[in-house]
Amino acid sequence: DTEVTQTPKHLVMGMTNKKSLKCEQHMGHRAMYWYKQKAKKPPELMFVYSYEKLSINESVPSRFSPECPNSSLLNLHLHALQPEDSALYLCASSQETGLVLYGYTFGSGTRLTVV
């Protein structure tokens, strides 16, 4: 299994809603990542988990809350989002954060629209 699976593929939520994005990988990777990508822009790193511990938070607003329940799962909890948070949210994984010779494998993404 060489895939990163993200659910849901599309999500529309109101500004007062609470929702969660889910990501799963079964490649034995110990590093997992959340990226945000706006149209015609490169992916922007949000969070890095290494061995199930949060290692990097790129100054992301608290309305985004990551969680790593185990080495295969990564969640992103969303609360009180703004319309400008509408974007493609990408999950990625890699063997370990310290193994710099390896790239990341990306999931297919969740297209989020905040109304």
Added chain:
Amino acid sequence: QKEVEQNSGPLSVPEGAIASLNCTYSDRVSQSFFWYRQYSGKSPELIMSIYSNGDKEDGRFTAQLNKASQYVSLLIRDSQPSDSATYLCAGRDDKIIFGKGTRLHILP
């Protein structure tokens, strides 16, 4: 200097020709380099990685790294319309940092 820089394009190349994509980088992202292909509305797909000076070939793709000049390039031989996409150059130190991407359009 930004960490990874690319010309945003679009770069238009006739079908069957060689497409050449270039990227420069700063000292911060000097460990290894990656080329990702991203179709519109889809997620990035890793197509090449390189960390040693010189060329690395995989099918129609060749990645080139020149650490002295701090540039990395991707050549696509025998370009096909299906190669039309945005190509993201990325460098890695403790994390991957992406360039802005180059839009490539292969003309049938």
